[in-house]
Amino acid sequence: MTGLGRIELAGSVVELGALRGDPGRYVALCRRARAEVGHGYCQCVDPWPRLVLRARNERFHVARWPGDADRHHPDCVFSRPVSALSGRGQYSADALADTERGVLVRLSLALTAVSVSASPARAAVPRTAGSRARGTMTLLGLLHYLWESAGLNTWRPGRPRTWSACAGRLVDEIGDVVVDGDPLAKHTFVVPPFDRTRHDVHLGQYREFATRLGGPRHRLGLIIGELDGLVPRRYSTQWRIRQLRDLVVYATGELSDRIGRSYPVAVPRLDAPPGERVRAVGVYAVTRNPKARGDHLTLHDAALMACTGDYVPIDSRHELTMAAALTAAGRRFLKPLRFDASRDLVLPDFVLTDEDPPRVVEVYGMTGNAAYDARTRAKRAHYAATGQALFEWDPTVSPELRVPRRGE
Ligand SMILES: [Zn+2]
DSSP states (O other), X not given: OOOTTEEEETTEEEEHHHHHXXXXXXXXXXXXXXXXXSSEEEOSSSSOOEEEEEEETTEEEEEEOTTXXXXXXXXXXXXXXOGGGBSGGGBOTTTEEEETTEEEEOBSSOSSHHHHHTHHHHHTOOOOTTOOOBSSBOHHHHHHHHHHHTTTTEEOSSSOOOHHHHHHHHHHHHTTEEETTEEGGGGEEEOOOOOGGGHHHHHHHHHHHHHHTTSGGGSOEEEEEEEEEEEEOSSXXXXXXXXXXXXXXXXXXXXXXXXXXXXXXXXXXXTSOGXXXXXXXXXXXXXXXXXXXTTOEEEEEEEEEEEOTTSOBOSSHHHHHHHHHHHHTTOOEEOOBOTTOOTTSOOOSEEETTSSSOEEEEEOOOTTOHHHHHHHHHHHHHHHHTTOOEEEEOTTTOOOOOOOOTTO
């Protein structure tokens, strides 16, 4: 028997959505499964892949079995894109390791002052001879990791995706990550979706997170949320985050400009016409001056990711048009994420996953630029050599974009 979204715990079948929505109700069942069987099962394919049951804060967190992501049904939440469609495989085991204890991550930025004192050792981690694997993960890499693990870089026809859906899945993935020996959840605040009736609860959670910051155990904290806009002030720039209006982070104008230049597509442009508006989701490393009053936080660094209205990541405005057209045509697709991999890694702009084999999608937009044209030729040659079907769009040649329906 198989079924997407169903898991088996100690002989009982449970909907994953129900378990994630109300983990407290299933504590006894999870505990029994762990004691008697040692693990749970995902029923997405036959034979059922195993699932890890990890106790966290008197609740159980269900996660993919280390190294088993490829064994799940492609539509299962525990599956992940194959390594050819992700920059995930470009890290060394020091930076990213899927283990029984959880997903161990080493960030390029120290969250606790304790690891700051240990940083010479960290800097000395050898890059294996001849390998260009990265030994640490940047904030952007972490954002891509969480987005991909949560399945948010995929789109399937259905209802629009809300921040509420994203936040719930991110919290689940964060529960599985350990950074420098500490649970990532301890250092992270995922901005909850706006809810008038729960505003005080959310604000309380935020203040609890904010007041911890600044001490040696919490040098920096991470906020994950959607950027509303940058508002220049006299001495600094205000970073406004969506969903929780009391959440405002301050950064120097210099830092704001630097981040803005690094993520030109993602920084919200209030003057953009409606069809060209992108969402910007960010991970913000923040700190607090213990002497400062209130809970205003200071930005230390940030990584941003431009997304469609449904929170599917994109790299350019032409990709925004393509993603909108794919969605309108009822297509199922995936956006490969680069993580910290260099441009040498060939990743398609999108992949149509409702065709077998999947078809790659390329969006061109800078034809006439010699380096860009050379790269385009290399990509085409790569797809031809590997026998992959290609759907291309060059807006400079044909402004009109027509996406074929499935099977057309
Ligand atoms: Zn599965």
